[in-house]
Amino acid sequence: MLRDIISKRESELPPSVIGNLLKTAAENKNIISLGPGEPDFLPPSGVIASLKRNASKATHYAPPEGVKALRAAVAKKLRSENSIRADADNVIITNGSNESIMIALMCTIDPGEEVLVPDPGFMDYRPVVEILNGFPAPYRISEDENFEVNPGMIKEAVNPGKTKAIILNTPANPTGKVLKKKTLEELADIAVDNNLLIISDEAYEKFVYGKSKHISIASLNGVQENVVTLQSFSKTYAMTGFRVGYSYGPGKIIEAMKKVHVYTSISAPTLSQMAAIEALKTKKSYIEKARRDYEKRGSFLHQRLGEMGLGCVVPEGAFYLFPSIKNFKLGSEKFAQLMMDKAKVAMLPGTEFGRYGEGFVRLSYATAYEKIIEAADRMEKAAKNISRL
Ligand SMILES: Cc1ncc(COP(=O)(O)O)c(C=O)c1O
Structure with a gap:
């Protein structure tokens, strides 16, 4: 034993x-x-049809950065639906957005460095930072403030020389809140002023209600170089088992993520990536x-x-x-x-x-x-x- x-x-x-x-x-x-x-x-039915059509063809590894046609389709989607000035070279396809969280942090966080994580927040953030021997610093989201993120509190939590990144999640799991434009602008300023990376987890981007609107922080002026945007096919197209999501961000970070992807899973499943191309063609x-x-x-x-x-x-x-x-x-x-x-x-x-x-x-x-x-x-x-x- x-x-x-x-x-x-x-x-x-x-x-x-x-x-x-x-x-x-x-x-x-x-x-x-x-x-x-x-x-x-x-x-969507096109996704299921794609599985049947490609089952005997898509049996090999995909490139670590993802299937070219899917990366192009994702970049187009980010431009038209999220107002992010995206190009396909800076897209990496991953095994769900979960893998994006892991490898984005692997490529940016050294041992002992701090990452600001929402609390309450999605249960993956904290362990992933810990697995990398980083230090997750929770920023409180309080019921007393209607579960709004408080940028002032985040500003105070920045530990100069130690804090490397902030994880944002909108729409949010578990609170069901959507970050407002003004809050995003203030958070963008904090990131730029303090040379911080923002990891923007937008897995639920399509599910917003009432007057709420989803805004990708990377679409705001002057902050794009500080943001890695994570999105997913899991929730939008009910494709959780396909394991396909993606990151978009600055070339330097995405190139590093492509490199490390070879050592984590090589690539997202080829068949799922073919299906994801069809998902993006689905009627609104x-x-x-x-x-x-x-x-x-x-x-x-x-x-x-x-x-x-x-x-x-x-x-x-x-x-x-x-x-x-x-x-x-x-x-x-x-x-x-x-x-x-x-x-x-x-x-x-x-x-x-x-x-x-x-x-x-x-x-x-x-x-x-x-x-x-x-x-x-x-x-x-x-x-x-x-x-x-
Ligand atoms: C906030 C958030 N981000 C990311 C994920 C991961 O989703 P996936 O890896 O299926 O894209 C989830 C899953 O529940 C989630 O709630």
Whole structure:
């Protein structure tokens, strides 16, 4: 038996609640899962047709930077839909945007350097910085400020000579907030003034509601050279299992990412990249239908949660609600576990998203409307039996 074989780096990573939750939900058909962020739509028909057409052709590695036609199509999309002055040379296709996060940081962060990460924020940022022996410095996103990002706080958190990058996420997981233009402008100024890299995670860019508008920070004047933009096919086209996303950024960084990609996965799956080319040809009505459905589900669930004392901010984007459980005499993990046991509804404790996530749970509404209605009824019943403060 090998002793001390697991690296300290790995041993110190937090246990993943989501892994256990997915397992329990998959094993128990009675459970309604509002846990993972998985679109319940089918990918566009052109994507499925492409798989069939290319199955026996796309069996080889792709170039590390990605299939040329896909990079060209992505650059065109970034120009027309995100107002980013993009060219195909500065696009790299990765295994989902998750791999983009990892290799963008691998190419820019040295041991001991700091990365400002949102808290609560997507659970990958912090461990990835830690895996690279960097130091994740959480910036708090507070319910008292309606979960708006506070640029003043970020400015103060910059540690000169140490802070190298800021991770932004809009629309945001888990809060469902969308960064406003004024906030983005202030953040852009902070990055330029302090020579900081912005990693802009825009995985949910297409899902915005009400008056909210998605703006890519790289489209703002004077900041493009400081920004790596990450986007994905996973959520927009319900292609999570295809593992295809991309980064766009300054040539120097993208060239470094292409180099390191050879050592992480060589390339994103060729068949998925062919399918992604078709995804970008999909009629806008496909995304609009999903967006409208999510908007309807989100506003219904928001109202129902409010009725049972689980108030949360009005959903602006992504497909998550992040209600406060502060009316109840339980912590986040216990609350989520109790809802799983008593209501048979799976959700994630807010603590999965950072220490400031305590006092909240995350519910995904990327689930059929009827299931959301049923889940809300079950939760309401169970909530009546939890002691309140
Ligand atoms: C904010 C955010 N970024 C990135 C990802 C990764 O998505 P993918 O690797 O499938 O593109 C997720 C997945 O849930 C996410 O929530």
